[in-house]
Amino acid sequence: MTFSPERPLVLIGAGKMGGAMLAGWMARGVDPAAVLVVDPGPPPEIRELLLRHTIRLESAVPDGVKAGVLMLAIKPQMMDAVLGGLVGAVDGDTLVLSIAAGTPVGRFEQAFGQVAITRVMPNTPAQVGRGMSVAFANGATSAAQRATVDDLLAAIGASAWIEREEQMDAVTAVSGSGPAYVFYLVEAMAAAGERAGLDADLAMRLARQTVCGAGELLFQSELEAAELRRNVTSPKGTTEAALKVLMAEDGLQPVFDRAVAAAKRRSEELAG
Ligand SMILES: NC(=O)C1=CN([C@@H]2O[C@H](COP(=O)(O)OP(=O)(O)OC[C@H]3O[C@@H](n4cnc5c(N)ncnc54)[C@H](OP(=O)(O)O)[C@@H]3O)[C@@H](O)[C@H]2O)C=CC1
Ligand SMILES: O=C(O)[C@@H]1CCC=N1
Numbered sequence: 001m002t003f004s005p006e007r008p009l010v011l012i013g014a015g016k017m018g019g020a021m022l023a024g025w026m027a028r029g030v031d032p033a034a035v036l037v038v039d040p041g042p043p044p045e046i047r048e049l050l051l052r053h054t055i056r057l058e059s060a061v062p063d064g065v066k067a068g069v070l071m072l073a074i075k076p077q078m079m080d081a082v083l084g085g086l087v088g089a090v091d092g093d094t095l096v097l098s099i100a101a102g103t104p105v106g107r108f109e110q111a112f113g114q115v116a117i118t119r120v121m122p123n124t125p126a127q128v129g130r131g132m133s134v135a136f137a138n139g140a141t142s143a144a145q146r147a148t149v150d151d152l153l154a155a156i157g158a159s160a161w162i163e164r165e166e167q168m169d170a171v172t173a174v175s176g177s178g179p180a181y182v183f184y185l186v187e188a189m190a191a192a193g194e195r196a197g198l199d200a201d202l203a204m205r206l207a208r209q210t211v212c213g214a215g216e217l218l219f220q221s222e223l224e225a226a227e228l229r230r231n232v233t234s235p236k237g238t239t240e241a242a243l244k245v246l247m248a249e250d251g252l253q254p255v256f257d258r259a260v261a262a263a264k265r266r267s268e269e270l271a272g
Pocket of ligand 2: 101172176177
């Protein structure tokens with residue numbers, strides 16, 4: 001790891017995503033004394049996490065702190081206003097890690113110069129160790145710093161590297177935003193269950209547990225998703241009837257194509 005109590009991992013922004021990663025790291029034994037959180041107003045659940053692990057919280061980076069890892073987890077729209085104030089915390093040994101959607105590595109190179117900068121697109125299941133993170137490093141990132149990124153990401157789930165930064169917009173549209181599509185699927189299944197005659201509570205319970213169970217099966221199984229789907233689909237049965245609707249020309253695929261394209265477009269726009 002390239003951070004320590006003397007050269008901490010400085011987390012700028014402990015909101016939904018930064019907080020989820022921090023929770024994942026704490027659950028997997030990262031040293032709280034090697035972490036400094038900078039956020040003027042973290043949400044209550046993150047305050048509680050910081051208190052529980054005695055993690056230092058500041059509203060700005062204190063003078064004299066040099067980050068081993070400077071992790072940027074603020075909104076992309078705020079980046080320009082905040083970067084200038086962080087220059088003093090970065091030197092040639094700092095690894096800058098950004099999880100901001102859309103924001104290219106070049107933006108950080110403008111602010112910090114040719115230091116090690118890695119962009120990561122995580123997702124919120126990181127909080128329970130089931131994240132999917134994708135990383136892209138600039139040329140100044142050393143093998144040891146890549147190994148630090150690997151360690152940090154392995155602690156919160158699965159990870160992959162890309163070598164072409166422009167792929168990050170599509171990555172964001174699939175895995176970064178993806179958990180929201182699945183949560184919406186639960187909402188939609190529950191609403192459909194209600195319309196089919198179930199009480200709201202029971203419909204939500206069935207939808208939620210079904211998505212959890214299917215996700216866990218997918219996680220544990222070596223079979224492809226399509227094979228697991230076929231295993232549910234009895235010939236001439238109920239699933240087949242439903243899938244005829246979902247897999248029709250105007251079914252789920254074109255909706256997903258449009259949704260992912262819209263997220264990718266928005267990620268491109270955030271590059272400014
Ligand atoms: N949410 C997600 O699933 C994912 C998010 N991301 C990326 O993560 C980043 C954060 O998103 P998200 O966690 O959803 O957003 P949040 O708004 O939940 O988190 C941002 C946090 O930064 C705080 N903050 C505001 N100003 C400063 C400052 N000057 N210094 C330090 N902290 C500050 C905010 O406080 P306050 O609320 O008081 O303004 C908030 O607690 C974004 O760039 C996003 O693109 C990437 C992948 C997935
Ligand atoms: O909605 C967003 O912009 C962020 C990036 C990916 C998930 N949440």
